[in-house]
Amino acid sequence: MAPSALPDRPSTPSPSLPRPRILVPEKVSAEGLALLKAHYAVDVRSGLSPDDLLSLIPSYHGLIVRSETKVTAAVLEAGHNLRVVARAGVGVDNIDVAAATAHGIVVVNSPAGNIVAAAEHTIALLLAVARNIGRADASLKAEKWERSKLVGVEVGRKTLGIIGLGKVGMKVARMAIGLGMRVVALDPYASADVAKQAGVQLVLSLDALLPEVDFLTIHTPLLASTLNLLGEAEFKKMKKSARVLNVARGGVYNEAALVRALDEGWIAGAGIDVFTTEPVAEGTPAARRLAGHERVVATPHLGASTVEAQENVSMDVCTQVLEILRGGLPTAAVNAPLIMPEEYRRLQPFVRLIERMGGLYTQHFAGGRGGMVGGRRFELVYHGELASISNTRPLFAALVKGLVSPISDAGGRDVNIVNAGLVARERGIAIDERHVHDESSGSPPTYAGLVTLRSLDGVGGEQAMEGYVSGTAIYISKLDRFEANFHPEGTLLILHNYDQPGMIGNVGMVLGRHGINIGSMQVARLNREARLAMAKTAAGAGGLVDGPVVEIGEEEEKAAKEALMIVGVDGDVTKEVLQELVEDEGILNVSLIRL
Numbered sequence: 001m002a003p004s005a006l007p008d009r010p011s012t013p014s015p016s017l018p019r020p021r022i023l024v025p026e027k028v029s030a031e032g033l034a035l036l037k038a039h040y041a042v043d044v045r046s047g048l049s050p051d052d053l054l055s056l057i058p059s060y061h062g063l064i065v066r067s068e069t070k071v072t073a074a075v076l077e078a079g080h081n082l083r084v085v086a087r088a089g090v091g092v093d094n095i096d097v098a099a100a101t102a103h104g105i106v107v108v109n110s111p112a113g114n115i116v117a118a119a120e121h122t123i124a125l126l127l128a129v130a131r132n133i134g135r136a137d138a139s140l141k142a143e144k145w146e147r148s149k150l151v152g153v154e155v156g157r158k159t160l161g162i163i164g165l166g167k168v169g170m171k172v173a174r175m176a177i178g179l180g181m182r183v184v185a186l187d188p189y190a191s192a193d194v195a196k197q198a199g200v201q202l203v204l205s206l207d208a209l210l211p212e213v214d215f216l217t218i219h220t221p222l223l224a225s226t227l228n229l230l231g232e233a234e235f236k237k238m239k240k241s242a243r244v245l246n247v248a249r250g251g252v253y254n255e256a257a258l259v260r261a262l263d264e265g266w267i268a269g270a271g272i273d274v275f276t277t278e279p280v281a282e283g284t285p286a287a288r289r290l291a292g293h294e295r296v297v298a299t300p301h302l303g304a305s306t307v308e309a310q311e312n313v314s315m316d317v318c319t320q321v322l323e324i325l326r327g328g329l330p331t332a333a334v335n336a337p338l339i340m341p342e343e344y345r346r347l348q349p350f351v352r353l354i355e356r357m358g359g360l361y362t363q364h365f366a367g368g369r370g371g372m373v374g375g376r377r378f379e380l381v382y383h384g385e386l387a388s389i390s391n392t393r394p395l396f397a398a399l400v401k402g403l404v405s406p407i408s409d410a411g412g413r414d415v416n417i418v419n420a421g422l423v424a425r426e427r428g429i430a431i432d433e434r435h436v437h438d439e440s441s442g443s444p445p446t447y448a449g450l451v452t453l454r455s456l457d458g459v460g461g462e463q464a465m466e467g468y469v470s471g472t473a474i475y476i477s478k479l480d481r482f483e484a485n486f487h488p489e490g491t492l493l494i495l496h497n498y499d500q501p502g503m504i505g506n507v508g509m510v511l512g513r514h515g516i517n518i519g520s521m522q523v524a525r526l527n528r529e530a531r532l533a534m535a536k537t538a539a540g541a542g543g544l545v546d547g548p549v550v551e552i553g554e555e556e557e558k559a560a561k562e563a564l565m566i567v568g569v570d571g572d573v574t575k576e577v578l579q580e581l582v583e584d585e586g587i588l589n590v591s592l593i594r595l
């Protein structure tokens with residue numbers, strides 16, 4: 001997702017708006033931060049206490065953390081400007097994701113940036129535990145020479161058990177097979193085919209796994225279902241010579257039980273990188289005893305701490321933060337519909353188009369009044385290329401965001417793709433989606449994809465709008481009964497007027513008097529169906545419904561010449577300006593649209 005592929009949003013915020021601010025309370029690699037520093041104010045502040053974080057967070061729009069910062073519900077509540085929390089790594093157990101979702105804050109991570117590092121660290125601990133590397137090093141530094149006390153075991157031809165055969169687990173499996181080990185794994189969600197191809201034997205229960213293994217490693221996330229997955233009963237089922245590893249999360253092995261298993265000799269040793277409470281020195285007695293145990297090789301959560309992994313995760317998350325703060329979509333959102341990078345380029349212009357259509361609906365048809373959007377039923381119809389897209393969740397969410405953003409009073413916080421579904425339900429907005437594959441259905445062949453938005457129970461009958469994407473540019477091609485072709489962008493005045501001489505000049509004069517610059521102007525005329533309907537009504541009035549000669553009265557003639565004037569403006573359009581415009585001869589109404 002190169003920034004150059006981004007649509008036409010400004011690459012830096014407008015100078016009149018305060019620069020968005022990003023807080024980085026942990027060590028995050030400079031490569032990614034440099035990307036952000038070009039656009040935003042980035043404050044790297046390590047060593048913050050939880051109270052410091054709470055008091056600082058209200059002025060930040062983005063927060064980038066690793067595993068040390070606890071992003072609690074209180075922090076998310078206090079961060080009323082926050083739009084994104086980025087985890088420069090994999091595990092998000094230090095972030096209250098549910099609270100972030102409720103507040104409409106996107107949580108992103110780097111799902112693959114550090115898996116090699118984590119797998120290699122696991123292998124490092126495996127060999128260190130097998131060959132007593134930690135004790136040997138300490139002993140030699142204490143000027144001892146204890147060769148006979150430090151005899152190890154080989155890993156080749158031994159059995160490694162893996163719990164959690166995901167990205168890290170699978171990498172560890174391949175490396176272990178490379179070391180000549182037999183690998184057995186337990187993961188109820190793993191693909192049997194993938195496991196088989198990698199030469200890993202899947203088992204179905206802990207009971208089948210534990211008595212078999214010489215080494216055991218866990219690579220699951222910390223979840224309610226994995227907390228204390230192994231306790232005293234499980235350690236007792238293992239061989240006395242077995243050694244266990246943990247480069248996933250503290251708590252999957254019950255720490256007190258593991259200490260007891262080592263003390264009592266139920267197992268022979270452990271290699272531990274992660275603890276229930278970190279840093280360990282300030283942690284629980286069990287965590288401290290584990291780290292200090294002579295049969296344990298302990299490292300201070302170093303699994304992801306390689307130069308390469310830190311560069312990867314930093315680039316991954318900073319690119320997403322940049323994108324989100326520009327109004328774009330993340331590629332690895334933990335709490336939002338996931339858009340794969342290959343889908344991103346294709347969907348992004350449509351997401352923008354549909355969001356703008358929603359904004360246009362609320363501000364033009366509903367006049368910015370929330371009551372006219374809430375409780376409504378909409379139909380979103382995808383034509384052309386768009387009709388073949390099966391994952392339309394981002395498009396659906398974009399419509400909700402567009403409809404609700406202009407009337408959102410959620411403390412000024414933007415509605416985004418994370419909380420859009422929730423917001424729609426709260427406001428009683430229903431959206432039906434329809435895919436129209438028929439090319440002859442009205443989709444002009446040059447359009448990459450056409451979208452129709454209808455309000456099915458709009459006041460005064462059905463209201464419809466059409467838009468399309470060409471390249472990365474977006475256009476509105478129909479607004480109710482009018483054929484248009486304008487970019488739904490910036491500040492627009494949409495004037496509904498009689499199509500008579502002098503209209504453009506008058507509007508120009510009013511705006512000029514108020515120092516408002518016109519950036520673009522377009523006249524949208526009634527579409528064919530509207531003109532035909534008009535003619536039929538007129539003919540009906542004259543009693544000549546299907547007759548060749550249609551007598552059109554003065555009023556009908558005027559109505560047949562209705563048009564929309566779409567004026568792109570720079571500068572502030574006040575209520576007074578709108579009033580003056582609407583008082584102009586020939587203007588039926590005016591709406592001010594900010595997109």
Ligand SMILES: NC(=O)C1=CN([C@@H]2O[C@H](COP(=O)(O)OP(=O)(O)OC[C@H]3O[C@@H](n4cnc5c(N)ncnc54)[C@H](O)[C@@H]3O)[C@@H](O)[C@H]2O)C=CC1
Nearest residue numbers: 091118164165166167168187189219220221247248303304
């Ligand atoms: N120590 C460190 O610095 C690092 C730690 N990690 C941690 O490693 C863990 C794994 O990361 P990934 O492989 O990227 O995650 P992943 O999501 O790719 O894999 C996790 C696997 O665990 C499996 N699983 C879930 N519940 C299970 C259960 N009850 N029994 C058996 N299997 C279960 C899932 O099916 C999945 O295949 C995460 O907790 C992550 O935070 C990751 C990177 C660095």
Ligand SMILES: O=C(O)C(=O)COP(=O)(O)O
Nearest residue numbers: 066067088089090091304
């Ligand atoms: O990515 C993960 O899940 C990790 O545990 C890495 O943690 P860290 O970023 O090194 O604090």
